[in-house]
């Protein structure tokens with residue numbers, strides 16, 4: 186039964202609203218209304234598969250006591266078809282009103298066209314932390330010898346850095362004005378016809394992200410938080426991120442955490458906060474992954490690091506993610522890969538990324554039992570070698586399943 190709605194296209198289902206406690210955590214009713222965006226390309230296939238597993242696990246764990254009232258939100262191609270607009274404002278309003286949502290991937294044109302819908306959503310809703318847990322699941326094929334040594338949670342700053350969208354096109358009048366100003370004011374010589382972009386990195390933006398990472402380390406009994414940056418080159422942006430991180434430890438977490446320089450690398454029973462340069466970090470996650478636990482980093486670094494780490498544990502087809510504002514409680518869970526257009530509508534790809542994002546969402550809601558049974562069922566299905574094409578091509582004697590059949594396999598293993 187749909188209820189009367191202030192929205193033009195979104196239909197609100199019968200259910201109850203999630204509320205946010207003072208500490209930013211979710212207070213979840215037994216029948217929460219949760220928004221979903223199907224996504225473009227492979228989005229509809231992986232969403233259908235994931236929804237089936239999520240609903241089945243909830244039923245399996247809680248019977249009729251709990252269920253999610255799914256509410257469709259529009260963005261991307263489907264929004265254009267339904268609302269005549271790729272990014273209707275009511276989608277943002279509904280996420281603000283209903284607090285928690287989950288989305289499939291959305292297409293972004295390269296080198297022109299409209300701005301990334303993903304980036305716009307993160308910025309408009311101020312979802313400042315992109316959280317990506319990276320761990321190996323038994324049975325998943327990996328290109329490294331010991332993928333089980335990778336167990337990290339990446340906190341990537343989501344609203345600043347070179348992703349903030351402050352760019353001017355080469356040859357435009359505005360770019361020339363900025364170029365002339367930079368020369369006159371700072372003596373910076375920039376070649377004519379250069380594209381220009383800004384890399385804003387603020388103390389507030391850095392500290393709130395690093396605060397979320399340290400709080401996560403405390404909550405999950407993690408041993409260290411590593412600040413990953415390129416502060417050796419970009420001193421007043423990436424270097425400042427590191428400096429503000431160490432400052433924050435002293436200001437707010439002195440009883441539970443300590444910076445490397447203040448303990449000579451021996452934190453006792455406190456959480457060790459250390460830092461590393463982004464390029465050497467990409468080597469160390471391959472050679473010494475066990476030394477890293479929670480990672481806090483800037484926007485662009487975080488994007489590269491997430492995919493590099495995902496590759497070590499089976500690829501982006503299996504990497505989950507969430508965009509969270511730990512102050513307002515708004516949370517948008519999402520598949521971390523793109524729309525893989527060549528596979529659109531083929532019922533072929535791996536739904537694990539979106540499904541595991543749903544698992545993160547269940548944990549966020551406090552429905553831990555349902556989250557845990559899905560992970561166990563997923564591992565069982567991988568170990569039975571009943572997998573989608575991406576894993577089948579890396580395994581001997583695998584049974585290759587379609588996306589929907591894989592989801593059914595997971596449900597059968599609940």
Ligand code: NAP
Nearest residue numbers: 289290291292293294303502521522523524525534535575
């Ligand atoms: P992509 O869509 O992630 O696909 C790259 C490759 O990754 C695919 O060809 C496929 O590899 C593999 N892959 C992706 N998802 C998979 C899945 N569920 N199961 C198995 N394999 C999977 O990256 P892209 O081609 O660079 O981007 C396409 C579009 O997506 C662009 O418009 C881009 O902007 C957008 N995008 C959106 C998001 C988002 O919404 N969060 C994120 C990234 C990109 P094989 O070819 O080897 O099979």
